[in-house]
Amino acid sequence: MEFAAIQTHGLTRRFGEFTAVDGVTFSVAPGQFFGFLGPNGAGKSTTIKMLTGLLEPSAGTIEILGKPFSASALDLKRQIGVVPEGMALFGRLTAPEYLRFVGRMYGLDRETTNQRTQELLEFMQLANETRKLVTDFSHGMQKKLALAAAVIHGPRVLFLDEPFEGVDAIAAGMLKAMLQGMINRGATIFLTTHVLEIVERLCSHVAIIHQGRLVANGPLEELRAGVASTLPGAQSAQRLTLEEIFLSIVGAGDQQDLSQELSWLA
Amino acid sequence: MARINGARIDNAGMDGAQQALATGGGLLSPLARAQYAALARLRWRVFVNGLRSKLGAFELGARVVAYVMYGILGLGLGAGAGAIAYSLADSQNWQYSPIVFWVVCLIWQVVPIMLASFQEQFDLSSLLRFPVGFRSFFLLYVVFGLSDLSTIIGGLCCFGILVGVTAARPDLFVWTALILAIFAAFNILMVRAVFAWIDRWLSQRKTREILGAIFMVLILSMQLMNPAVWQHGHRASGKRQQQQIQQMLASPWVKTANEVQEWLPPGLAGVALRQAASQQPAPALGSLGVLGLFVVAAGSVLGLRLRAEYHGENLGAAPALKKSAKNSAKAVPVREKTAEREGDWRFGGSGPIAAIIEKEIRSLLRTLPLLYAVGAPLVLVLVISGSFIRGASRGPAPLVAFPLCVFFAQIGFRMLFSNNLGTEGAGIQLYFLSPTPMRTVMLAKNLLHSAVFVVVLVIAGLLATLRLGEPGAVVVAATIAWLLFVLPCNLAVGNIFSLTMPYRINPGRISRQRGSQASTLLSLLLQVGVLAVGALVFELCSIGGMMWLTVPIFLALTVVAVFVWLRILGNSDDIASQHKDLLIATLMKAD
Numbered sequence: 027m028e029f030a031a032i033q034t035h036g037l038t039r040r041f042g043e044f045t046a047v048d049g050v051t052f053s054v055a056p057g058q059f060f061g062f063l064g065p066n067g068a069g070k071s072t073t074i075k076m077l078t079g080l081l082e083p084s085a086g087t088i089e090i091l092g093k094p095f096s097a098s099a100l101d102l103k104r105q106i107g108v109v110p111e112g113m114a115l116f117g118r119l120t121a122p123e124y125l126r127f128v129g130r131m132y133g134l135d136r137e138t139t140n141q142r143t144q145e146l147l148e149f150m151q152l153a154n155e156t157r158k159l160v161t162d163f164s165h166g167m168q169k170k171l172a173l174a175a176a177v178i179h180g181p182r183v184l185f186l187d188e189p190f191e192g193v194d195a196i197a198a199g200m201l202k203a204m205l206q207g208m209i210n211r212g213a214t215i216f217l218t219t220h221v222l223e224i225v226e227r228l229c230s231h232v233a234i235i236h237q238g239r240l241v242a243n244g245p246l247e248e249l250r251a252g253v254a255s256t257l258p259g260a261q262s263a264q265r266l267t268l269e270e271i272f273l274s275i276v277g278a279g280d281q282q283d284l285s286q287e288l289s290w291l292a
Numbered sequence: 293m294a295r296i297n298g299a300r301i302d303n304a305g306m307d308g309a310q311q312a313l314a315t316g317g318g319l320l321s322p323l324a325r326a327q328y329a330a331l332a333r334l335r336w337r338v339f340v341n342g343l344r345s346k347l348g349a350f351e352l353g354a355r356v357v358a359y360v361m362y363g364i365l366g367l368g369l370g371a372g373a374g375a376i377a378y379s380l381a382d383s384q385n386w387q388y389s390p391i392v393f394w395v396v397c398l399i400w401q402v403v404p405i406m407l408a409s410f411q412e413q414f415d416l417s418s419l420l421r422f423p424v425g426f427r428s429f430f431l432l433y434v435v436f437g438l439s440d441l442s443t444i445i446g447g448l449c450c451f452g453i454l455v456g457v458t459a460a461r462p463d464l465f466v467w468t469a470l471i472l473a474i475f476a477a478f479n480i481l482m483v484r485a486v487f488a489w490i491d492r493w494l495s496q497r498k499t500r501e502i503l504g505a506i507f508m509v510l511i512l513s514m515q516l517m518n519p520a521v522w523q524h525g526h527r528a529s530g531k532r533q534q535q536q537i538q539q540m541l542a543s544p545w546v547k548t549a550n551e552v553q554e555w556l557p558p559g560l561a562g563v564a565l566r567q568a569a570s571q572q573p574a575p576a577l578g579s580l581g582v583l584g585l586f587v588v589a590a591g592s593v594l595g596l597r598l599r600a601e602y603h604g605e606n607l608g609a610a611p612a613l614k615k616s617a618k619n620s621a622k623a624v625p626v627r628e629k630t631a632e633r634e635g636d637w638r639f640g641g642s643g644p645i646a647a648i649i650e651k652e653i654r655s656l657l658r659t660l661p662l663l664y665a666v667g668a669p670l671v672l673v674l675v676i677s678g679s680f681i682r683g684a685s686r687g688p689a690p691l692v693a694f695p696l697c698v699f700f701a702q703i704g705f706r707m708l709f710s711n712n713l714g715t716e717g718a719g720i721q722l723y724f725l726s727p728t729p730m731r732t733v734m735l736a737k738n739l740l741h742s743a744v745f746v747v748v749l750v751i752a753g754l755l756a757t758l759r760l761g762e763p764g765a766v767v768v769a770a771t772i773a774w775l776l777f778v779l780p781c782n783l784a785v786g787n788i789f790s791l792t793m794p795y796r797i798n799p800g801r802i803s804r805q806r807g808s809q810a811s812t813l814l815s816l817l818l819q820v821g822v823l824a825v826g827a828l829v830f831e832l833c834s835i836g837g838m839m840w841l842t843v844p845i846f847l848a849l850t851v852v853a854v855f856v857w858l859r860i861l862g863n864s865d866d867i868a869s870q871h872k873d874l875l876i877a878t879l880m881k882a883d
Contacts, residue, residue, distance in 0.1 A: 103727040112718035130647035
């Protein structure tokens with residue numbers, strides 16, 4: 027029986043009185059490109075932190091590749107790659123030094139680490155910046171380096187928290203191609219981003235979290251059909267963009283009225 | 293027109309004052325004054341909010357203790373300066389007054405480094421998005437520094453001098469106040485100019501490395517300077533030593549140095565005071581005028597830096613040295629370049645311990661505050677050994693002189709041991725994401741820090757030998773045994789502090805660092821503890837005339853300490869897991 031690449035059940039995280047993530051349950055099949063969306067403060071980053079071991083859940087369970095996942099599950103950690111919110115970079119290293127360090131932290135041998143470091147630097151167009159410290163990199167370059175570090179050990183499951191933020195269009199296109207290639211070779215990718223066009227282009231499945239609760243989950247086409255059926259008038263599901271689906275689900279439909287507010291603004 | 297929470301907002305609703313603010317203006321315009329008030333309030337809120345800590349009530353308590361300690365330190369220095377000033381004024385020894393001003397100046401310039409972690413920091417360049425004119429920006433930058441510890445302590449010293457001089461010579465009140473005001477203005481501008489420029493230089497890798505090298509050369513020079521000055525000072529009697537001091541003061545280089553210092557700000561302040569006391573108002577005004585020129589010069593140096601920041605230069609994006617066209621034409625292919633750099637892989641092993649050690653070496657060499665912390669206490673070896681030499685009028689230095697001198701050299705390891713994750717920044721996440729247990733991370737760090745500890749203490753031992761003479765074999769063995777005990781104690785407690793009371797170290801700055809008062813105080817307490825244990829063992833064994841017994845006692849204590857260290861190391865993952873949120877939130881916090 028094939029197990030889910032990622033499976034959560036009743037995942038909850040509380041910060042004192044505040045519940046950031048409330049009973050989230052979903053499943054991501056192997057080989058899926060899964061988009062995890064939500065407005066600011068909805069609980070996306072908290073969820074991804076719990077899924078990657080950066081934050082302990084207050085309640086609920088997580089399974090990665092069919093095994094229970096916790097921060098101490100070292101074997102599972104070898105099989106996942108992460109670009110976390112803060113990118114996890116060491117500012118006082120150069121890019122090759124950092125990639126070699128990460129490779130060794132994931133248990134790669136010296137030869138493989140060096141070879142992959144070279145390939146990744148070339149692919150990410152960072153090969154001419156080998157003497158620059160990471161702290162002196164632009165935000166976009168840091169993102170590319172963080173992504174390179176997340177894949178250097180060839181993970182089966184990749185978690186990406188806003189990977190395209192600050193990355194230029196050329197690099198973004200290249201990264202998308204790389205991610206698509208990983209999917210084609212059987213990897214699973216869990217992506218959170220605010221750039222809905224990217225999710226629309228890349229992801230086959232989408233989940234939407236709002237105020238800590240999962241409010242939608244399923245294949246993109248199913249979501250389209252579901253939202254179309256709730257809209258007044260006969261609107262074709264195919265015409266609905268992800269942005270319209272998203273706004274419809276998280277209930278931000280009164281935006282035209284907001285334009286009348288703050289009239290003192292020029 | 294719109295309503296927000298029932299409030300009516302439109303331009304027509306502005307009263308006169310608001311209109312004036314909106315129109316902007318000069319240095320003292322309504323807008324500028326409103327900005328100064330807003331900044332004063334901001335400074336207050338930064339202070340109050342700084343009392344909030346994720347580390348809880350213990351950290352708050354430690355901060356209160358630290359405030360009290362620094363308060364006592366400031367008042368003590370002020371009272372000391374006042375007493376010396378009174379004594380000089382009362383005995384008419386005005387020729388020594390520059391010394392007081394030099395000491396105050398030194399304290400003023402050094403305190404920002406020593407007590408940097410005490411202060412909450414705020415990057416004033418963020419003010420640039422507001423409509424702030426350059427002169428207002430400059431003034432705000434200076435005014436913002438008025439509540440810095442260095443200014444408060446320096447101000448207290450100046451106040452002490454004013455009170456001391458006035459108590460002895462009430463007729464000099466106006467002169468003293470005037471001299472001190474200009475002297476204080478110089479220090480306020482100078483300290484900010486120095487650190488503004490240092491931070492600018494540290495923002496570039498090249499200059500950062502050059503500055504680091506200069507700094508290390510300075511440290512080493514200081515090591516050599518002291519023995520050079522006191523080369524005949526070994527075992528000298530009090531009388532002989534006084535003669536040596538007299539000889540030294542009479543030497544041509546001291547006379548030249550004295551002539552030069554009289555043209556520098558602290559010297560000028562002292563000279564002006566002496567001239568005023570001798571009823572020579574015109575020369576005193578002349579000295580004050582030259583001192584005023586130094587104020588203008590310090591202001592200009594600061595202004596130069598601030599003008600660049602005002603025009604949008606971001607320290608994080610300071611222009612790097614341009615590569616020459618020749619160099620770029622000879623660009624080496626990437627694969628060759630990385631292959632060349634394979635030589636950088638200094639440890640044969642591929643495992644995480646070797647990786648972390650290599651990474652730590654690279655980070656340490658590029659982190660000036662840590663190098664400074666580790667290197668600077670070596671100066672203490674000379675200071676303390678000097679006091680032992682002067683204290684022992686005849687005969688050999690006491691038995692504890694050598695171990696004490698070497699012990700003080702390890703005080704600089706406090707930051708390295710007790711906050712060993714402090715420079716990781718966002719990289720801390722990697723330790724939680726990777727399949728490497730935290731105990732491996734801590735072990736690798738402990739191994740490297742132990743190696744550095746050994747190197748620094750060997751240097752300290754050599755310096756102490758140079759100053760005190762060759763110690764006996766038993767003393768050396770006892771010292772080594774004691775330090776073998778001190779090391780695992782530091783590692784064990786340091787690992788706990790690092791995981792439970794972390795604070796972020798900005799590797800690019802020597803000034804304006806954040807800190808954890810609880811960690812600082814507790815690690816100092818640990819130093820007092822191991823010092824007390826050492827003193828007790830040495831004392832008991834020397835009373836019994838069995839110094840050799842110190843070695844087995846310390847070795848037995850070492851076994852216990854190593855056992856505790858290993859236990860704590862084994863529990864690192866649990867401790868880190870319990871404090872994961874705190875570690876990530878604190879170390880990732882932006883400066």
